[in-house]
Amino acid sequence: MEELYTQEFTTPPNHKGFSAKKLFDENGKIKWGAIAYIDKDGGGPEGNHTHKENHIFIVVDGEAKIILGxxxxxxxxxxxxxxxxxxxxxxxxxxxQTTVVIKISTESEAE
Structure with missing residues (x-):
């Protein structure tokens, strides 16, 4: 199931000048991660694709459109x-503008 995390930033107890928010919960074993710079009108793959690994996409700058089904x-x-x-x-x-995304790939539950 897909899940979008849009929580607000908070300051944890006993912290000063520190803002944080949870981006994802446990999602299996991390297989690898990457950072992507996606130019205007860029992205892919065209026609969509599937595979056994799951992804967590974290938008660092800009805005991403994710097509899912x-x-x-x-x-x-x-x-x-x-x-x-x-x-x-x-x-x-x-x-x-260029959108910057961190991609973390995790094992699927079936692996």
């Missing part, structure tokens, strides 16, 4: 989105 989700700066890799999906820049 028949649905489209907009993920803004400082938000994250979980993608089940077995559902056809792709990620696209949704702005006129």
């Amino acid at each position: 028949e649905q489209t989700f907009i993920v803004r700066k400082n938000e994250s989105f979980f993608v089940n890799g077995m559902i056809p999906h792709s990620i696209w820049n949704n702005t006129d």
Whole structure:
């Protein structure tokens, strides 16, 4: 199941000048991670794709459009989105500037 995290930033107890928010919960074993710079009108893959690994996308700057099956989700700066890799999906820049995304791939429950 896909999940969009849009929680607000908070200051934990006993912290000063410190703002944080949870981006994702436990999602299995992390396999690898990457950072992507997606140009205006960039993204992919065209036609969507599937695979066994799941993804957690974290938007660092800009705004991403994630196509997941028949649905489209907009993920803004400082938000994250979980993608089940077995559902056809792709990620696209949704702005006129470069969008920066961290991608963390995790094992699926079936692995």
